[in-house]
Structures are given as structure tokens and as C-alpha cells.
Amino acid sequence: MTIEDQILANPVLREVNELLQNQTAKGLAKYGKTVNPMDYTTIEWLKHYREEMIDGAVYATVVIRKLEELQNGTK
Structure with missing residues (x-):
């Protein structure tokens, strides 16, 4: 099982991953770049x-x- 599969299989890790993606998108929209x-x-x-x-x-x-x-x- 890959790390991506592990993340998707674990509801806590999946939620944290989604939060990171959403926060990154928010930052890109606001600042036009990542950290x-x-x-x-x-x-x-x-x-x-x-x-x-x-x-x-x-x-x-x-x-x-x-x-x-x-x-x-x-x-």
C-alpha cells in the first residue's frame, strides 16, 4: 500500500490532507504563490x-x- 493509499484509507489523515490542499488553494488565490x-x-x-x-x-x-x-x- 502506498503512502497515498494509507492517507486515503485513514479518515483523520484524509481530512488533514484535504485541509492542507484547501489552505494551499486559499493561499494561492490570495498571494499568487505557495509558501x-x-x-x-x-x-x-x-x-x-x-x-x-x-x-x-x-x-x-x-x-x-x-x-x-x-x-x-x-x-
């Missing part, structure tokens, strides 16, 4: 990453609160 490591310095890349992780922490906190509300019967 180029030379576009930013290492520090700039880390700052971009940090900003994305902060957004992720906000999203995770929202979901945790919603699940806690459901669990506690408050919503």
Missing part, C-alpha cells in the same frame, strides 16, 4: 506562527467553555 521560506526571516516566521497559535488558543478556549456549559447543563 516560500525566503519570504521572511526566521524571527518573522516565528512571530507569524506565534500569532496563529494565539488565535488557536482563543478558539480552543471558546470550545472548552461551550463544552463546559453543555456538561454543566447551563446551555
Whole structure:
């Protein structure tokens, strides 16, 4: 079984693969190119990453609160 077959057979990997393809298409539409490591310095890349992780922490906190509300019967 090839790696592509493994990805297609695994629903989690298939979803991640689809997300990557969709995100790449979105980037191409917005910027006209894929990621180029030379576009930013290492520090700039880390700052971009940090900003994305902060957004992720906000999203995770929202979901945790919603699940806690459901669990506690408050919503």
C-alpha cells in the first residue's frame, strides 16, 4: 500500500490532507504563490506562527467553555 493509499484509507489523515490542499488553494488565490521560506526571516516566521497559535488558543478556549456549559447543563 502506498503512502497515498494509507492517507486515503485513514479518515483523520484524509481530512488533514484535504485541509492542507484547501489552505494551499486559499493561499494561492490570495498571494499568487505557495509558501516560500525566503519570504521572511526566521524571527518573522516565528512571530507569524506565534500569532496563529494565539488565535488557536482563543478558539480552543471558546470550545472548552461551550463544552463546559453543555456538561454543566447551563446551555
